[in-house]
Amino acid sequence: MTENTRKKRMLDTRMVPAPSHGIIPERDLNSTPVLEARHLGIEFGGLKAVDDFNLIIGKTEIAGLIGPNGAGKTTVFNLLTKVYQPTMGTIMINGRDTAGMNTVQANKLGIARTFQNIRLFDNMTVEDNVRIGLHNQVKYGMFSGIFRLPAYWKQEKQQHEQALELLSLFDMQDMASSRAGSLPYGAQRRLEIVRALATKPCLLLLDEPAAGMNPHETEELMRNIIKIRDRFQIAIMLIEHDMNLVMGICEGICVLNYGRIIAKGTADEIQANPTVIEAYLGKKKEG
Amino acid sequence: MKLKKSTINNIISYGIVIVTFIICQMMISSGSMTRSLKGQMVPICVYIVMAVSLNLVVGISGELSLGHAGFMSVGAFSGIIGAAWLRSVLGVENEILRLVLSMIIGGAFAAIFGVLIGIPVLRLRGDYLAIVTLAFGEIIRNVLNCLYFSLDGNHLRISFNNPNIPGTILVNGPNGAKDVDKIATFPVGFVLILFTLFMVLNLINSRSGRAIMATRDNRIAAEAMGINVTKYKMMAFVTAAALAGMAGALYGLNFSTVAASKFKFDTSILVLVFVVLGGIGNIWGSIIAAALLTVLPELLRAFADYRMLVYAIVLILVMLATNNPFIRSLFDRLIHRRKPATQRGGASE
Ligand SMILES: Nc1ncnc2c1ncn2[C@@H]1O[C@H](COP(=O)(O)OP(=O)(O)O)[C@@H](O)[C@H]1O
Ligand SMILES: [Mg+2]
Numbered sequence: 121m122t123e124n125t126r127k128k129r130m131l132d133t134r135m136v137p138a139p140s141h142g143i144i145p146e147r148d149l150n151s152t153p154v155l156e157a158r159h160l161g162i163e164f165g166g167l168k169a170v171d172d173f174n175l176i177i178g179k180t181e182i183a184g185l186i187g188p189n190g191a192g193k194t195t196v197f198n199l200l201t202k203v204y205q206p207t208m209g210t211i212m213i214n215g216r217d218t219a220g221m222n223t224v225q226a227n228k229l230g231i232a233r234t235f236q237n238i239r240l241f242d243n244m245t246v247e248d249n250v251r252i253g254l255h256n257q258v259k260y261g262m263f264s265g266i267f268r269l270p271a272y273w274k275q276e277k278q279q280h281e282q283a284l285e286l287l288s289l290f291d292m293q294d295m296a297s298s299r300a301g302s303l304p305y306g307a308q309r310r311l312e313i314v315r316a317l318a319t320k321p322c323l324l325l326l327d328e329p330a331a332g333m334n335p336h337e338t339e340e341l342m343r344n345i346i347k348i349r350d351r352f353q354i355a356i357m358l359i360e361h362d363m364n365l366v367m368g369i370c371e372g373i374c375v376l377n378y379g380r381i382i383a384k385g386t387a388d389e390i391q392a393n394p395t396v397i398e399a400y401l402g403k404k405k406e407g
Numbered sequence: 408m409k410l411k412k413s414t415i416n417n418i419i420s421y422g423i424v425i426v427t428f429i430i431c432q433m434m435i436s437s438g439s440m441t442r443s444l445k446g447q448m449v450p451i452c453v454y455i456v457m458a459v460s461l462n463l464v465v466g467i468s469g470e471l472s473l474g475h476a477g478f479m480s481v482g483a484f485s486g487i488i489g490a491a492w493l494r495s496v497l498g499v500e501n502e503i504l505r506l507v508l509s510m511i512i513g514g515a516f517a518a519i520f521g522v523l524i525g526i527p528v529l530r531l532r533g534d535y536l537a538i539v540t541l542a543f544g545e546i547i548r549n550v551l552n553c554l555y556f557s558l559d560g561n562h563l564r565i566s567f568n569n570p571n572i573p574g575t576i577l578v579n580g581p582n583g584a585k586d587v588d589k590i591a592t593f594p595v596g597f598v599l600i601l602f603t604l605f606m607v608l609n610l611i612n613s614r615s616g617r618a619i620m621a622t623r624d625n626r627i628a629a630e631a632m633g634i635n636v637t638k639y640k641m642m643a644f645v646t647a648a649a650l651a652g653m654a655g656a657l658y659g660l661n662f663s664t665v666a667a668s669k670f671k672f673d674t675s676i677l678v679l680v681f682v683v684l685g686g687i688g689n690i691w692g693s694i695i696a697a698a699l700l701t702v703l704p705e706l707l708r709a710f711a712d713y714r715m716l717v718y719a720i721v722l723i724l725v726m727l728a729t730n731n732p733f734i735r736s737l738f739d740r741l742i743h744r745r746k747p748a749t750q751r752g753g754a755s756e
Binding site: 203222224227228235239240241243248252253255258261266268275276 | 616
């Protein structure tokens with residue numbers, strides 16, 4: 121069943137974008153959610169960085185994860201992507217338990233991410249960064265690569281076209297042959313998103329995608345996040361401190377403080393929640 | 408269709424290597440090359456292959472290996488034994504065929520050792536490879552010092568620490584291999600260089616090579632993109648070991664006697680020096696550095712007393728040239744015509 125689901129998903133989430141209707145696609149929370157985290161937790165030497173984290177994200181949902189610095193948001197992403205093995209709880213991706221899996225397997229199951237502190241392949245070109253994202257969709261091996269068999273030429277060409285098409289999402293085709301490490305900051309953040317998308321995820325995790333961007337870039341990013349969701353029909357979960365962005369595009373928001381969820385709900389509900397206001401005001405007083 | 412930049416660069420690389428070979432061949436046949444320099448031609452090929460293959464590990468996959476000479480010695484001794492075996496048991500008389508087959512044998516044995524070392528070590532994070540390869544280089548040399556091989560009729564005999572074995576001795580413990588057929592030739596060495604370049608450059612410009620470089624640039628990101636880091640580090644390491652083994656076989660079959668002490672730590676470091684001087688990750692640089700620094704002591708014989716001084720000065724100059732940001736960017740612009748790098752700004756973590 122799991123193998124079939126995987127195959128089906130690969131067919132569903134097309135590389136070639138579906139025509140964007142501009143309406144919010146149907147949500148099927150009734151069927152298996154993309155992500156289901158239950159009682160998730162991790163301890164670092166006695167410190168519970170994340171504790172009893174429960175969250176369900178439906179197909180094509182945009183979810184926000186907010187909270188003061190050090191609340192454990194990035195740690196949640198590291199747990200979901202198996203950079204850390206949880207000490208408690210379970211993570212289900214498309215109904216499949218990820219217990220015992222590593223980062224590579226989690227990615228193959230459909231989780232892709234960006235990093236708070238940008239982690240591009242600096243010495244490679246922009247296009248090659250995207251091609252790394254496409255790595256597991258290209259099937260020719262080392263032998264075909266070295267001896268330049270027909271599989272090499274055919275798939276390299278496909279990969280090149282796919283990479284450019286993905287880069288065109290952010291109008292970055294022209295930068296394809298620049299060194300990734302030499303891009304301006306905002307472009308590096310966008311490239312990370314493109315690279316993650318190239319792995320054909322069903323759940324895209326964005327860790328502070330707007331950090332360091334100016335208001336104009338942030339606004340464009342918001343439009344692009346919605347565009348990505350609509351075109352690729354995937355769920356997106358993002359960590360962000362920019363409240364305009366979070367309140368503007370997230371359909372569900374989850375607030376974390378000291379590793380625990382203190383509130384969940386829509387943007388309006390979160391803004392009116394006294395516990396959340398206290399957590400943020402309390403933090404301001406300290407700072 | 409427009410040719411890719413990397414393809415054009417590769418064609419130029421092969422072209423220059425071929426032209427250099429033709430010039431050397433012409434110098435040899437016209438007799439304008441000194442005898443000692445002529446004797447250096449095979450070692451130059453060997454060291455070029457050693458440097459390029461080590462660069463695959465150090466520069467492309469970003470792992471430090473301090474025992475590359477260990478793979479060379481495995482290749483040398485298995486190649487020497489293989490050559491003797493091919494001749495007396497299989498009756499392969501053609502020297503070029505025997506040389507090529509021996510090089511394949513040497514490469515295969517070195518690759519096996521590469522796998523044996525890589526499997527436990529490359530799964531770990533951190534610089535364990537440097538420590539383990541360093542130990543490997545030393546251990547293999549000490550083990551070879553105690554090994555005796557002989558060919559008794561159709562049987563290959565091995566003994567440990569016991570020189571009294573029947574048959575014709577091939578490898579005689581600390582004295583190494585003796586009465587080796589000197590079947591190594593410069594043209595075959597040149598073909599080995601081309602083969603190495605073909606393997607390494609094509610690997611780099613393929614899906615697997617990009618994965619290898621991704622694991623070098625950022626291991627965590629590579630894993631998050633679904634790349635099996637251990638697999639690709641292994642691929643680079645074992646390929647390099649196999650190439651070093653082939654070079655070792657060529658080297659071993661170039662002298663009438665070869666002792667294991669030839670492949671000591673200094674040799675590993677020497678090859679690493681070629682890689683560092685030529686520029687880490689720069690395949691081209693490795694070729695030039697290996698060729699120049701192997702011939703240089705020979706050329707400097709004329710200077711007699713000032714030889715080491717000039718050698719040191721050349722080392723420093725090469726280092727300055729390859730590491731100077733101005734000269735580097737000049738080269739980059741000449742070769743790659745890269746767009747000027749934009750300064751990275753904005754918030755930092
Ligand atoms: N590998 C680790 N070892 C020890 N403590 C960690 C580790 N990773 C995160 N933490 C701790 O977990 C807490 C949450 O960190 P993080 O998830 O990065 O917060 P943020 O919400 O700002 O992203 C911090 O107190 C941090 O020190
Ligand atoms: Mg964080």
